[in-house]
Amino acid sequence: MTALTDLAAALATGRVRVIDLTNPLSAQTPTLRLPEPFANLIDFSLETVSEYDAPGPFWKHANIHTGEHIGTHLDAPVHWITGREGHDVSSIPPARLLGPAVVIDITAQVADDPDFLLDIAHIEEWQEANGPLPENGWLLVRSGWDRFSDDQDAFLNADETGSHTPGITAAAAEWLATQTPLSGFGVETVGIDAGRGAELDPPFPAHYHLLGNDKYGITSLQNLSHLPTTGAVLVVAPLPIVGGTASPARVLALVEETA
Numbered sequence: 001m002t003a004l005t006d007l008a009a010a011l012a013t014g015r016v017r018v019i020d021l022t023n024p025l026s027a028q029t030p031t032l033r034l035p036e037p038f039a040n041l042i043d044f045s046l047e048t049v050s051e052y053d054a055p056g057p058f059w060k061h062a063n064i065h066t067g068e069h070i071g072t073h074l075d076a077p078v079h080w081i082t083g084r085e086g087h088d089v090s091s092i093p094p095a096r097l098l099g100p101a102v103v104i105d106i107t108a109q110v111a112d113d114p115d116f117l118l119d120i121a122h123i124e125e126w127q128e129a130n131g132p133l134p135e136n137g138w139l140l141v142r143s144g145w146d147r148f149s150d151d152q153d154a155f156l157n158a159d160e161t162g163s164h165t166p167g168i169t170a171a172a173a174e175w176l177a178t179q180t181p182l183s184g185f186g187v188e189t190v191g192i193d194a195g196r197g198a199e200l201d202p203p204f205p206a207h208y209h210l211l212g213n214d215k216y217g218i219t220s221l222q223n224l225s226h227l228p229t230t231g232a233v234l235v236v237a238p239l240p241i242v243g244g245t246a247s248p249a250r251v252l253a254l255v256e257e258t259a
């Protein structure tokens, strides 16, 4: 297994670095807030059961309480009505969760317009410069939104007209889902659709098309600025919750030093 021996050596010497793309999970982690009349999930919390005391004199342990779609997490096909016959989070083949990652940078557009939507033309332009989207890979959208990842209000950026966060057009979502060999699509925002995704046709097109075509979503990523445009390898590790529509996930990127 020369490839793995080489990888282990590169990790040991620092020639390959591990970048954590995960937002730390706590009761303060920003989460989605659906408007009335929809029901929201609970936020994450830790409930201490013992702490080196009478209920457990030599140990500390806790219960975790959380919704599935909290913090950095993976959306499985069964999350959406279009994917209801598809994989739950425990049945996604693990080989689909590791693969090449490429980054498309929309920070300039989002700085001018928080409602900016990535369209097919932007991705085609990216491909002209960087090559085709990779087989079994992940397209990660760098929007700069991770700078709000410890601030609920700024992260959702909501006003009386709804949440204003960047996303993808319905046409681009359908194109990614049906015309590319990707495994999934990742974003820095609270969900894989734009804040105003409900106004698109179909509503929430990233969920509709990607999850309906056995592609997966990852949200609330950070540190994408540390990734090269192409050449990183992504490791997405959701909990295998049987029947689960999503899970908080540790998302790591392997990046090769070019110096």
Ligand code: MN
Residues within 6 Å of the ligand: 069, 073, 074, 075, 191, 219, 246
């Ligand atoms: Mn989700």
